[in-house]
Amino acid sequence: MKFSSIAYALFCLLVLAGFVQATRSGFSPFADGGARGMGGHGGSSFYGPTHK
Amino acid sequence: MTEAAPTAAPSTVRALTCTQCGGTLSLRAAGYTVSLVCEHCGATLDTTDPQLRIIARATTALRRPLIPLGSRGVLRGETWEVVGYLERSDGDGDWSEYLLFNPYQGYGWLIDDGRRFSYGFLLDRLPEMDGTQLVIDNGKSLDFYSGPYPAKVRFVVGEFYWRVAVGERVRVTDYVRPGTIVSCEENDSERTWSRMDLLNWGEAERAFGIQQRHPNTSTPSPQEPSPWRDRLVESLIIGAVAAFTLIVIAIIGSGSTRVASADFEAGLDGATRTVVIHNIDIPAHSSAIRISAQSDQLDNSWVDLDYSLVDRRTQQSFDAYGLAEHYHGSDSDGPWSEGNTRPDVRLSSIPPGSYDLVIELAAHRWVPYTSPDFYNARTVDPNPVPIPVTITVDRGGMFGGNVLLGLILIAIWPGFVFWRHYSFEKRRSGDLDADGDDS
Numbered sequence A: 001m002k003f004s005s006i007a008y009a010l011f012c013l014l015v016l017a018g019f020v021q022a023t024r025s026g027f028s029p030f031a032d033g034g035a036r037g038m039g040g041h042g043g044s045s046f047y048g049p050t051h052k
Numbered sequence B: 001m002t003e004a005a006p007t008a009a010p011s012t013v014r015a016l017t018c019t020q021c022g023g024t025l026s027l028r029a030a031g032y033t034v035s036l037v038c039e040h041c042g043a044t045l046d047t048t049d050p051q052l053r054i055i056a057r058a059t060t061a062l063r064r065p066l067i068p069l070g071s072r073g074v075l076r077g078e079t080w081e082v083v084g085y086l087e088r089s090d091g092d093g094d095w096s097e098y099l100l101f102n103p104y105q106g107y108g109w110l111i112d113d114g115r116r117f118s119y120g121f122l123l124d125r126l127p128e129m130d131g132t133q134l135v136i137d138n139g140k141s142l143d144f145y146s147g148p149y150p151a152k153v154r155f156v157v158g159e160f161y162w163r164v165a166v167g168e169r170v171r172v173t174d175y176v177r178p179g180t181i182v183s184c185e186e187n188d189s190e191r192t193w194s195r196m197d198l199l200n201w202g203e204a205e206r207a208f209g210i211q212q213r214h215p216n217t218s219t220p221s222p223q224e225p226s227p228w229r230d231r232l233v234e235s236l237i238i239g240a241v242a243a244f245t246l247i248v249i250a251i252i253g254s255g256s257t258r259v260a261s262a263d264f265e266a267g268l269d270g271a272t273r274t275v276v277i278h279n280i281d282i283p284a285h286s287s288a289i290r291i292s293a294q295s296d297q298l299d300n301s302w303v304d305l306d307y308s309l310v311d312r313r314t315q316q317s318f319d320a321y322g323l324a325e326h327y328h329g330s331d332s333d334g335p336w337s338e339g340n341t342r343p344d345v346r347l348s349s350i351p352p353g354s355y356d357l358v359i360e361l362a363a364h365r366w367v368p369y370t371s372p373d374f375y376n377a378r379t380v381d382p383n384p385v386p387i388p389v390t391i392t393v394d395r396g397g398m399f400g401g402n403v404l405l406g407l408i409l410i411a412i413w414p415g416f417v418f419w420r421h422y423s424f425e426k427r428r429s430g431d432l433d434a435d436g437d438d439s
Helices: A003-025 B203-208 B229-252 B400-428 B430-438
Strands: B014-017 B024-027 B035-037 B044-046 B054-056 B072-075 B078-089 B094-102 B106-112 B117-122 B128-130 B133-135 B141-160 B169-177 B180-186 B191-198 B256-268 B273-282 B287-294 B301-311 B317-331 B334-338 B344-350 B353-365 B385-396
Touching (some): A003 B229, B072 B203, B094 B141, B106 B203, B141 B180, B229 B400, B256 B273, B301 B344, B301 B385
Parallel strands (some): B256 B353
Antiparallel strands (some): B035 B044, B078 B094, B078 B141, B106 B117, B180 B191, B256 B385
């Protein structure tokens, strides 16, 4: 196995570990708000149809 | 890997004198060689004639090959001596061919395309065609690559087993598989098949003691295996395992627990109303919180939902905004409707504790700006129509964005390797495309 593949396997382990930790603590950078989310507000503050 | 140390081979060398210039010549493959090109004056001599009859006088200026005639080297376990050298051109590119001789092995070729060396032999069994593929005696199949294209000898020196001369032309057809190219060379009198295996970088240079070339893949040889292929296979396997594991974790971790639910009413065009859901407990560790609203009776109206999840002990507040809405109408394209009456918002990493959810509700009618009622639409109605809204709070669950981000991160390296492999293969088959366009 090439070194790059070993490094990639370690990287995948890091990603999985981060994913598990995020799932366990309920973290997501895509949240609408919360302690460490980046969304701030959920949904749209604009109302009315966008149909026309 | 082969070593450079030449080993002794039985001497088959005969000393001759050029009948044109009088220079001393060495006939290295005596008994096999048919023609000898004088390395001093370039005259082609007939070695089957005891008088060394001159077949052709030199027409091109002499130059020394990169690997001198008479050099010995060990290639893949066999000792070879360079006995002849010729240069060929197909009009688009030039290449060099060294004729190698070993009294036990016969003849071999060292082909130099100016970038990499290949190790060649004449095939002693006729290849077979299987559809569009060529099958050689070891059972390996090769794809058609190009040809027939003309190749012409531009320079020659040394001894050969046929009467080679500058200007000799053959028609060449190439078949390739990674690492190997098989060429069919034919003229009006004969057809020969030869196989050329690509040598590793530096292998020929070490064998014959010449300066080593630096690897570069900018213009790969037709039979050059992609250096990214193994990486691609490995990264796809690793990536697939990682992606599968991530999805399994996502499925396992997607469960959520209902921690609160309550029904409220928002007055349509009424004042903003504040309601509270008390005692929402988040035990043990930080959790994701999903706040869902459901208001199915909205009709060309919307409900603003301002949420504040307040820690009862610290008064720390986590805020979010939701909007339940539903609109419909009709225009020249026919009836239409839009809006989401069941919006939810997700809060990240809410610390453990006891919380109150403070909700500010305000429902409004939507009035098109073309309506005469447009400017009165936001007036507070003292007797508003109640719009029921159900709020539920769930703890846990999975963020789809996290799954997507994880999959993207896992896919980056295989995607990069695939791109490099694909671009290599595209460059490698560049001549094929060009031929295909021409034909």
